[in-house]
Amino acid sequence: MKKIIIIPSILSADFAALKHDLKMIEKSGAEWVHIDVMDGHFVPNITVGPVVVKSLRKETELFFDIHLMITNPEKYWRKFKEAGADLITFHSEISAEKKKLVEDIRSSGIKAGISIKPKTSVSEIEALLPYLNLVLIMTVEPGFGGQSFMDNMVAKIKVLRKVIDENNYDCLIEVDGGINSRTASICIDAGADALVSGSYIFAAENPLEAVKSFFV
Ligand code: DX5
Numbered sequence: 001m002k003k004i005i006i007i008p009s010i011l012s013a014d015f016a017a018l019k020h021d022l023k024m025i026e027k028s029g030a031e032w033v034h035i036d037v038m039d040g041h042f043v044p045n046i047t048v049g050p051v052v053v054k055s056l057r058k059e060t061e062l063f064f065d066i067h068l069m070i071t072n073p074e075k076y077w078r079k080f081k082e083a084g085a086d087l088i089t090f091h092s093e094i095s096a097e098k099k100k101l102v103e104d105i106r107s108s109g110i111k112a113g114i115s116i117k118p119k120t121s122v123s124e125i126e127a128l129l130p131y132l133n134l135v136l137i138m139t140v141e142p143g144f145g146g147q148s149f150m151d152n153m154v155a156k157i158k159v160l161r162k163v164i165d166e167n168n169y170d171c172l173i174e175v176d177g178g179i180n181s182r183t184a185s186i187c188i189d190a191g192a193d194a195l196v197s198g199s200y201i202f203a204a205e206n207p208l209e210a211v212k213s214f215f216v
């Protein structure tokens with residue numbers, strides 16, 4: 001069985017205690033952490049910028065999975081790379097030239113991903129698959145933690161799995177939004193490689209056990 005990458009999202013964590021949460025994630029056995037960047041424009045919410053990422057970088061060697069929900073990633077991605085990003089994912093629904101952006105990010109020495117919102121189909125990003133390290137399928141409307149998983153997104157995971165396998169692309173499928181123990185199995189069965197989970201972990205009485213529960 002392939003190893004599924006479990007990625008706690010700090011969006012639902014206590015932002016005054018992020019250092020503590022990074023230590024909890026390390027202890028859980030997870031190797032990645034998901035950092036949601038929102039600009040109040042691409043999505044109706046605002047979170048953190050490169051200065052926070054830079055401070056977190058000093059505290060951990062976890063793999064930094066940066067999810068840019070911003071209108072102009074071409075303007076800001078480099079700041080996140082300099083702050084310590086290992087992977088930068090931007091959205092398909094932006095207006096900048098996507099292939100160039102993927103190439104710029106990758107030639108800077110880190111990994112690049114593209115995310116698709118629930119209303120965006122896999123065909124929108126298909127031509128970019130040979131260049132991508134990862135595709136992030138949103139299973140909620142981006143912007144907030146704690147929303148319910150959209151079951152009708154499962155078909156998209158299956159379609160993408162098929163295209164990647166048929167063409168032997170070296171590209172991971174990450175799923176983000178409403179992931180708990182039940183929806184995690186659905187996504188894994190559909191072909192996901194990596195699962196982001198926020199509120200299920202951080203709203204749990206014991207977040208450490210909640211992360212660990214994904215590994216059993
Ligand atoms: C939502 C973010 C997600 C969020 C997921 O826009 O992209 O990463 O943290 O949170 P949950 O797991 O609570 O749906």
Ligand code: ZN
Pocket residue numbers: 009034035036067176196
């Ligand atoms: Zn996210």
